Structures are given as structure tokens and as C-alpha cells.
Amino acid sequence: MEKNLDIARDIHASGLKVTAPRQRILELFHGGRARHLTAEDVYRLLLEDHDDFGMATVYRVLMQFVEAGILVRNQFENGPARFELNTGTHHDHLICTSCGRVEEFVDAEIEARQEAIATRHGFALVEHTLSLYGQCHRCTS
């Protein structure tokens, strides 16, 4: 189907060989079962589909996709890193400390102020992380 061709093309365009682990993993992210996955999540979801690629391969592929700009890696608190598709648009996160739910948001004013603050402190801003931790509506009730 169309989507699988796109996936193969994206992998190939990154200078990587089109192999089963890479295709399945990228399909997983496009499948939308969840948007922010840990390496462990990816490994388990693949297992459910009867694809057992070792954790080492999962980690390697995830990092290659991050380097290729296909995925973005987020490090929340102490826990394991979470990966999401790179939509091309920057955004920050809201994380529910009870259920782990992750929501995204963008605030132009905050972005602008960050730039101003960096400049004021003599920093050449490269990137930033803004994570809001709290309880989501489902968990507060």
C-alpha cells in the first residue's frame, strides 16, 4: 500500500538500507497506536505483531531515525527516553504524573521570550525543553 512505499522511501532517503526492523518500527509510529513511545514500548508492540527484533536493534534504529530527523527523542524526568515522529513543527509537552499521558502544545509568546532570555544572558540558543508535569483531567477526578 501507499504508506508502506512512503516508509521505505523515507528510510532509503536517509541513506539506510530498507530492512524489516526499520520498516516495522517506522510503521509503528505512523500507525498512531501511541505518539510518545519508549524503546521498551516499541519492542513490546513489535512482539505483539510477532516481530522479535532485539532491544539492541530497537535502540539502534530509533537513534538512526533521530539522526535522520525522522523521529525526535524526548527525555522526561528520569524515566526512559520517549520517541515521537518528527512533524517538523516544534512543540513542548504536558506530562501526567499519574497515568503517563503526554499532550503537546506550542506557545509563540513563550518561544519568543526564551530567545530573548538567551540573548540577554549571552547564550546562542540551540534548543530547549519545556515540560509541564501535573495530573490530567482523568486523573484528578
Next chain:
Amino acid sequence: MEKNLDIARDIHASGLKVTAPRQRILELFHGGRARHLTAEDVYRLLLEDHDDFGMATVYRVLMQFVEAGILVRNQFENGPARFELNTGTHHDHLICTSCGRVEEFVDAEIEARQEAIATRHGFALVEHTLSLYGQCHRCTS
């Protein structure tokens, strides 16, 4: 001296026994040799003062101080956690990706917007982390 009495009092007020590791570690932070220290940094600085408390003790004491509200723990990127004295006033960080330098800042507007964003998403905000990564003035020149 005065300061050591304060330190002993703070430790005691947290319901902890006043022991050598706890006093030396807290003195270290009050000494101002550096504001954002990793457990490793603390361990090494103590060694320089000829105090060899094991890493396990350093970690335990640091966490007890965090729980007591004496220190604040910050997790930047992937690296080891950094601890700083809790001044009572919240602030965010600018981290130089070249030399590791850490500067602090507060922006009321950003704080307010975070609250608004959390509310809009139905989250009861508990805490947040805003870290700006870039190159400081010394490293860009």
C-alpha cells in the same frame, strides 16, 4: 563558626541526625564553589578535603536533602542529575552545551502562560522544567 551551627540546625530540623557526611555535604553547597553539582562532583570535592564517604552515602544524603527541601534536584538532558541549594524561589536554567556552565533565570510571563496552558488542557500543574541549551558567550567567541 556561625555558618556551621546553621548547617547543623538545618539538618536537625529535617529530622536527620547530624553526622559528618551530612555536615560536610551541606557545607559544600553553602561554600559556593559551584552552584549546580552532580553526585560525582560532590564526591570528588569531598575527597579533595580528605573526606571519603562512599558514593552510596553521597546519593543517600543528597536525596534526603531534596526530600527535606534543602536541595533541589535538576535533570538536564541525559547526563547525571545536578543538585543546588533550594533558595525558595523557583527558577529555570540556561545550560551551555560546550562548557556545562549553568545560569538561572525567571520570567513571570512564561510562568503565567504555563499555568494557563495547563488549565486549558485540563491539567493540574504540579511542577515544570524549562531548560535552554546553547553556547554561552565564552564558548561562542
Next chain:
DNA sequence: CTCTGTGCAAAGGATTTGCAGGGAA
């Protein structure tokens, strides 16, 4: 056919924990 990829197991860094002896209160 030639490399890049993969799988396994072992290594790695940061942090935590179990246990027995040591020391504040």
C-alpha cells in the same frame, strides 16, 4: 559480492539497595 544490519551477550554509566557493623541521641 560487498558492506551494512542484526542478534546476542556483555559492558557501561547513573543510581539504588541489602546487609552488618558503627555512631548520634
Next chain:
DNA sequence: TTCCCTGCAAATCCTTTGCACAGAG
């Protein structure tokens, strides 16, 4: 004297790496 602390070593969690074989181009 009584627990709380400490130190050591071993364990844990997440992630990376070395190596020999398999498979994409």
C-alpha cells in the same frame, strides 16, 4: 542503649557496544 547511618558490594535500570553471522543493494 537504641535506632539511625554508613560503607561496601551487589543489584537495578536504561542504554550502548563488540563480535560473528545474515541479508540488502
